[in-house]
Amino acid sequence: MSDVDIRIRSVIAATFGVAPATITDTTSSDTIEAWDSMNHLHLVVALEAEFGVSFEPEQAVELTSVRAIADALGAVLGEAGGTAAAPRAAR
């Protein structure tokens, strides 16, 4: 598992209060009960801070599974110069 994948799982675990070990590639809003619309917005904010990126509204609504998040981050981080991009320091 790549560093990005590990960090995605740790953000999901923190946001929804689930154990990181229970999160797989197929984890999605359908498999986590706490993944409601308000917590989804928390997740978007937490991912943006973790990876120092900013999602567009259309992207943000589609981040409803581990795979979708990994794909979106791959695209955004790729544009920013690869997955090694330093995360923005959160305040």
Add this chain to the structure above:
Amino acid sequence: MNHETAHLVEILKDLDKPASYLAAARRLAAVADRGSLVPVRVFVLSSFTFELVVPYAAVECARRGLDAVLGVGPFGQLEQQLLAPDSALYAHRANVVMLAVRVEDLVPELADGFVGLANSAVDAAIDAYVERVAALARSVRERTAARVLVWNQPPLRRIAAGLADPALERSQQHAIAELNYRLARACAAIPGAVMFDAARVATELGTRQWYDAKLAALARIPFGGAAQLAVARQLARTLRAMTRPPCKCLVLDLDNTLWGGVLGEDGHAGIALGEDHPGSVYKSFQRVLRGYRDRGVLLAIASKNNEADVAELFANHRDMVLRPDDFAARQIHWNDKASSLRAIAAQLEIGVDALAFFDDSPVERAWVREQLPEVTVIEVPVDPSRYVDALDESGAFDHLVVTAEDRQRAEQYRTEIVRRDLERTSGSLDEFLRALQMKITIGGIDAQTMPRVAQLLGKTNQFNVTTRRHTETELQAMLDAGAIGLWMRVTDRYGDNGLVGVAIAMPERPERSELAERPDFRLDSFVMSCRVLGRRAEHALLHAIARRARQHGARTLLGEFIPTKKNAPAVGFFADAGFARDARPAWWRLDLAADADRALPFEVIEV
């Protein structure tokens, strides 16, 4: 440190990114016993979606010793929540109701439509906003027991006229400033209303970080992640100031706190303190500390140093801003700092929980936190140029209202030191008191004295027989129900001590109905500031309230003593004042027919 406190400390450490806050909020909610935190129930009425702030606010409140339970009304429902008796607002039984109403939602013409507005239309929009928000605030105060926290308007996301705005005869930015000023004035006239300075929070963060177009579009959330955390911090700081008395004394370390380097090793010439970097950082921190002292905060030193070295430095280093007499207490030796803090509290006759501790050493901070969990230990950053922010943002000395007494306090404590010197050289206590030339003024609590009366009831711990913390609203209700409420001011040859005593007696329903016309009175509260402790001023106040109860036809004045960890100074008061023990434990009674005037060594004026 007990198990529960240790668990909370563990949950609240290493907070940085949003995910860490969200996880901490979940763990916090799962802690069964949060007994060491002060509970506060908050309900938010807002014109936008506020929910995302909730977990951040819960965590930031816990960091400041508060167990906050936050409820949020459906966005845009303001009057509706207040008018429906079965609304979520009433079900929440809030201590604090926050009104967060944006100009963009209430009077949108002041936002994007501004360029086309005539002056009269700008005035009308400002009036409409201020009147509606003030009416909501009044309505909260009338319909609930909660205090109300009113948001002002942050800078707008965009300025309609762009570059031309500052040159407009009526600039949009000025109109928003005017609206905020008018709102603050309107709220100042509502007892129990407190401003939440959202404008300042947004300014500190910057409008580009404050607004988040995506969240606004998706869910009517006007601010992004960084802003949610900043709002939560300010809310926690404000709630702390509303719920807990501010600390009274700031205990400072010396080496690497007031100057850079270690005096014992680097010597007078080797430490960093002066006009150039890095000494300038410490010098400007000292200037800020002096400002705290001028605001009435007591400063003290707890340092592991040679006292002679420190004395030499104070005497001869020309860049020391703080002078020896700026410090109300000094503990400079090699003993442990928890003992130093205890000694400082004892010397100043304040509780250990009135101390805030500022020390660059994480080891000393951890030691004090463990030995004295009631001390506010400020998290000191590694970078000394951020000391000022850490001190300000700790909220340890936040007051919501600055009273005239606050401004005088520093001066008063200094004259108290002179007074003590006099005490040592005088003969008997009465002689000493006569030499002080005290004058006591006593009067009935009115609108003018009410804020200070509530403040004194809220923060006096030592000479306080029942430690009841009444709000202004509760006090007014008691007075309306027939209570006798008196305040006491004390002046002496060294100055005005201000309003330093409060006594409140409630009519007691008699057992036999034919006596209903002549109720006895019960002392609900009797408090006196420790500034005038040991000067027999309490007898003047008791006397005044006993006389007034007698004028109402009462035959007995009842007193109750509820012991706390701190009110030992008041334990002998009732016996001393001529009360006899009542049949009920903890209760005392004064026979008003037999109570005679006593000779007191000062002049008493009743107004």
